[in-house]
Amino acid sequence: MIKFEHVGLRYGIGPEVLSDVSFTLEQGSFHFLNGPSGAGKTSLLRLMYLGIRPTRGLVSMFGQNINGLDRTELSPIRQRIGVVFQEFRLLDNLSAFDNVALPLRIQGKNEKEIRNNVNELMDWVGLQDHKNMLPNTMSGGQQQRVAIARAVIMRPRLLLADEPTGNLDDEIGHKLMNLFEQLNRMGTTIVIATHDQNIIESFGHPTLMLEEGRLRIEDRKTWLAKKMEGVF
């Protein structure tokens, strides 16, 4: 369902940040995205959430070749993708409630449905009492939970998260990972970019390893072996 074939990416006239990246993610799969800083994780995620187009190669999402699509045709595809940004990217003028409700409003859902869904999710992420707060009055952890709630509210077919547990304590981090697991069991494909070795180890999903712009997929066994060798 997500297929990258010989994808390359460069910004302007700079060097390629991603070189010849090829992989296929089946519907309902769960992958971690790992690699050293500057390896191109965020760029790869940007390609996957259609924030940029590749310089070369083919990208196919949900059976559609993205390269051949007009920009106006990308909207329905983007609506099927939930993204948790590393820097949260909440809208400061909107309350936590309205931030979470945004994807539903974009899709034109009615206010009753929005209220029910958002309240349920705000309960789940433990922010029911904070739903009318503006993001800049919330802690980093709270903002991250709002960002996660916003990403999952549409029950996306693909969920991309960039360091989603970075600002959370272990307990809430694991709780959120369990939410991702739950979503995954319901059929959502998940890719989580993280440096957190404990999470990668605990949840044991295959890892997309990015090094110097090149990608390879490692299963848990290989990943653990490398970890034992002190590669990470």
Place this chain on the structure above:
Amino acid sequence: MKLPFLNKKDRKLGISDRRRYDIPLEKGAGGRFLMLLVCLMTVLGMIALSGTFALSAMKDRWTSGLENQLTIEIPAQDENGNTIEADALKREALAVKAILDKQSGVTQARILSDKEMQELVEPWLGEDVILGQIPMPALISVKLAEGHPELLDKLRRDIKAAVPAARLDTHEEWLSDLVRFTGALRMGAVILALVIGFTVVVAIAGAIRARMAEYKKEVELLHLMGAPDNYIAIQFQNHTLRLCFKGGLFGVLIGAVALKLTGWIYGHMDINLLPDFSLGHIHMTMLAALPLLIALLAFATARRTVLSILKKQV
């Protein structure tokens, strides 16, 4: 989502009770500047429009007052510059009047009295002028019935035959000058209105471009969540519509006060050059519709600008 009892303290704590736009368009001074600009443009628009209405009304009044009217003048001096005796002048005037009275298409023919002549020359020669001391022509005011286009030529022939020195003045030359003059002024007002419209369009387009640059990240975020261009354009266009309508309303209020003041000053200056003028219901309605017109122009400009910028994005 509405909160029933939200007070200042809650707002200070960061509790939000309303969401008008996803993008924080209500932040910053840009909106207030745009509102002020639209307000001033509306005032200018009102003055230009009122000027056009006033000129049209004046032209209509002047032309309707002079239509189907003519003045016959028998000069007080002959072609050699010799003054004609008052009695002889009077006889000639009576002869012309007799011709006029016989014509079926002439509804009124009247020799202007000495008093009327005195009133005519007073503005130039003063109140103390004694008519007998200066050579004064004889003037006959004539009103014609409508629908007799051939009558004027016949009168001209008959009167010239009886009194060769008599001159017929149909006011045509003066009227056409007046119409040309008011036409030029009206054209000036139309050009001013176009300049105002163009200024609004340019200002809105500039403001929208600045706003789009300011909120680039927010716009990109909405796109990444799958918002189509239309969803984003609606936010900008509705915000612009609200701002410009508000600015336009203030402009109409200020413009109305300015026009009232101008009318009051003119009324107290005792100038009789221009006839009295007041705005009718249709004119008032058109002026009151100005904010809506400007707001719609701004709305369309904002939408077009946003869509054209978004078109260039990924």
